[in-house]
Amino acid sequence: MNIPPIGIAIVAPSGFGSDNAAIERGIGSLVAQGHTVHNYFEADKVFQRFGGTDDARLAQLNAAASDPQVQVVMALRGQYGLTRLLPRIDFARMADSGKIFVGYSDFTAFHMGLMAQTGAQSYAGPMLYSDFGAAEPVAFTQHDFWRCLQGPRHVIRACAPDNPELEVDGTIWGGNLAMLISLMGTEWFAHIDDGIVFVEDINEHPYRVERMLLQLLQSGVLARQKALVLGDFSGYRLTPADNGYDFAAMLAYLRANLPIPVLTGLQFGHMAQRVTIPFGAQAHLVSDRAGFTLTMSGYPTIAHA
Numbered sequence: 080m081n082i083p084p085i086g087i088a089i090v091a092p093s094g095f096g097s098d099n100a101a102i103e104r105g106i107g108s109l110v111a112q113g114h115t116v117h118n119y120f121e122a123d124k125v126f127q128r129f130g131g132t133d134d135a136r137l138a139q140l141n142a143a144a145s146d147p148q149v150q151v152v153m154a155l156r157g158q159y160g161l162t163r164l165l166p167r168i169d170f171a172r173m174a175d176s177g178k179i180f181v182g183y184s185d186f187t188a189f190h191m192g193l194m195a196q197t198g199a200q201s202y203a204g205p206m207l208y209s210d211f212g213a214a215e216p217v218a219f220t221q222h223d224f225w226r227c228l229q230g231p232r233h234v235i236r237a238c239a240p241d242n243p244e245l246e247v248d249g250t251i252w253g254g255n256l257a258m259l260i261s262l263m264g265t266e267w268f269a270h271i272d273d274g275i276v277f278v279e280d281i282n283e284h285p286y287r288v289e290r291m292l293l294q295l296l297q298s299g300v301l302a303r304q305k306a307l308v309l310g311d312f313s314g315y316r317l318t319p320a321d322n323g324y325d326f327a328a329m330l331a332y333l334r335a336n337l338p339i340p341v342l343t344g345l346q347f348g349h350m351a352q353r354v355t356i357p358f359g360a361q362a363h364l365v366s367d368r369a370g371f372t373l374t375m376s377g378y379p380t381i382a383h384a
Contacts, residue, residue, distance in 0.1 A: 091130025094158025105212030157184025239344025279348030311348030
């Protein structure tokens, strides 16, 4: 795909990358595709499990937002750390920068905070370390990201049996389920009505996924939405104590008890082949028994970055 050269800043607001070779591969991949990379992560300044001290990671975000040569700010990786920074991030400054901020997993906190504080949009998309820096990069993941950046619309198609039939419009939002729950009751939980919510998680047993979704239900969040779309939930292990309670049983319970349609099959989460979702875009969702199409528009692209 022919993408005009852009400036991409790399920041590590959460975890650090322990494999310098992966970081170099990621930077090399972006450069080979014609882009200029501004790497604000400094490996020699790693602090504990983080990509720097709280001050240093905040400084990375601020520097990237202030760099006139940068159009896209990409997270190095997820893990944990953004929650620490939320009270100190100047989200108005981030929004006013006009940059497109990209990441997923722990970066869900940034998406939510940016939307809650300013109404600005961002991208739930790939990160340098695990995507562009992978030993065997997945072409689909990169292609979908570049396609989304070009705009003006982004279309995702999924083949998934037994989804309900529906056609709805709404604001697309969501991300890592545990991160969403961690923000509830705070000023960084975006209040979105008539939305289409997408969620994913890793190493979360089906009962914990159910419990978190019930919290969204019982807090009144889900009743204000049009649909719930489940992405990848993997990495958990069932035990004899589950006694037949598995993901399918959990899904059946949700579909019987939630006030909105529940869809499966979204290629998003902690998986190598992953779509990019412009957080906060206007979305049109059409589903039938074979799968669904999600069409998103009205989001920032490189033409306007």
